Amino acid sequence: MARTPVELLSAADQERLFALRRMKAVALGALIFMAVLFVVGFALQDRLPALAYLRAAAEGGMVGALADWFAVTALFRRPLGLPIPHTAIIPTRKDEIGRNLGEFVETNFLEAEVVRRKLASTPIAARLGAWLRAPEHAERVASEGAAMAQGVLRALSDDDVQDVIESLAREHLIEPGWGEPLGGWLERVIDTGAHHGAVDLAADTVAAWLDANPEVFQGLVSRRLPSWVPSIAARLVDHTVYNEAVAFVGALRADPRHPARGAIDDYLARLAFNLQHDPVTRDRLEQAKATLFDSPRVRRLAAEAWGAAKQGLLRELDEPGSALRTRARDALVEIGERLQNEPSLRSRVDDWVTDAAVFLVERYRSDIASLITETVERWDPQETTEKIELMVGRDLQYIRLNGTVVGALAGLVIFTIAHALLG
Structure with a gap:
């Protein structure tokens, strides 16, 4: 499967790619280290019986490393290119993953009670008032509003x-x-x-x-x-x-x-x-x-x-010092001050925002979730695999590293118990 050239990736993705490659090298190095220990222990265990423990630990470490390498690799592609069932999970089940993700977001995040509880605990009006009462913030809102209004007016055909x-x-x-x-x-x-x-x-x-x-x-x-x-x-x-x-x-x-x-x-x-x-x-x-x-x-x-x-x-609208822009800025500052000084107004605004958000969530939750599903369905399988691997692949390499260590400890414990019981 061809990969996107490094130079075509964004700066953040290039950094993630380099971090992923470093962790892959560390995990591979741990596997090679276990293989070297296994060879040494296997070759010298007859002359030095204690090295049998080293061999057992290294053998378990290699098994753990290979098993976790297979598990991690199977998420993104077919290990060694072999058509093994239940491998290359992300590219082959991309659409199903998108549907499940959309259902998860709809069920757990786009729930009216969840949205209402979150907004009820957030002082939206108070924060908005504190932000708007600053003249520079009111000027910014007025400027952005003026720019939007100019765009609409210019777009309108006479x-x-x-x-x-x-x-x-x-x-x-x-x-x-x-x-x-x-x-x-x-x-x-x-x-x-x-x-x-x-x-x-x-x-x-x-x-x-x-x-x-x-x-x-x-x-x-x-x-x-x-x-x-x-x-x-x-x-x-x-x-x-x-x-x-x-x-x-x-x-x-x-x-x-x-x-x-x-x-x-x-x-x-x-x-x-x-x-x-x-x-x-x-x-x-x-x-x-x-x-x-x-x-x-x-x-x-x-x-x-x-x-x-x-x-x-x-x-x-174009002139910063115009009467219209000045009145708009002063009105926004006044709104901010009223939101700061009038608890009843703050309460009404919070209720309006909460009710509007709950209404939108209840009415359009399925449409929002379908946006996730349809977006994932439009993604190219290879591109999707690369993006997900860049985002989580580095952390998944720790699974390989941990598998190597846990496998070595498990091999050592099993051999020790077996040796103690069976001689």
Whole structure:
């Protein structure tokens, strides 16, 4: 089985590979050392009977070393390339291992009670508050949020946004009828007298305009009089019309019960009634509404408004000292201080986080576990074997080393007991 070249491994994996090779060399050295002791003991035990104990210990050590070498090697590949059953366990049973791992994580970690107990013992809100109240941390969050918002805004297509806005406007503004709700709203306004302020504002505006523009009335009526009317009389007519207009507006402003106000109330009351009950009035309103929204000029203004808003937001988000970024940072600092100083708020936040985490775990635990299973299934068997061996292979070499030592001790004990009993 071909291995990944060392130069293609990450720095951490290269370090693990070198550590694995060192431990393999140590374990192999222990096996060779036992073999040398066995040869010496076997060759000289007739002349020096005590060396029989050395031979027995070395023999047991070799057996232990070879047995554990076989066991460790069988996890990752077939020992000596032989097709021995139940070897190369990881590459041949990779998918089953992935499924078992996913089930293990789902059963033991993605359990609602486990998550709730862990989060309940963790002061999440307090730690978040302590971290956020530091201005540099709040600035960091605001900066990251601004960067994300800029990315979203730049990714949005202006045409798509305009289509969405137009679709929403058509669904919620154009298609629903305005007549009945608008008539009901106007009726409530009239009943409460809330429109009187608007009438006063209109009267004040007209009075101010009349006071600033008396010349507009010059010739307003006189130019329509016969030519034989003296010019003095014509000017007098214009002046009279202007004074009457000023007087009328002044009386309207001064008298809350002026007949003109009553006429306005009556007109608005009729309009409110007709909007709710007269099909002709409602149809005229709907036609005017459709004409307004379907106007190319209105669409162009909407597009320009979106473009201006988008560019303004991008500038505000990009500038660290902008009002938007400053307000966001100050708001985050304030949230941190409140989390630190208000136990009730901390408790609510902890409960929200816990409930949200439990909900996500209960709803998506199988999906999270399947992510592990599907990821392992997509892995190449050789690559999977190499990764696992790099992660745990060095520790597994200690099994070989321990097997050598334990085997030597077991061989020595067995030989000693046998020699003592059987001679």
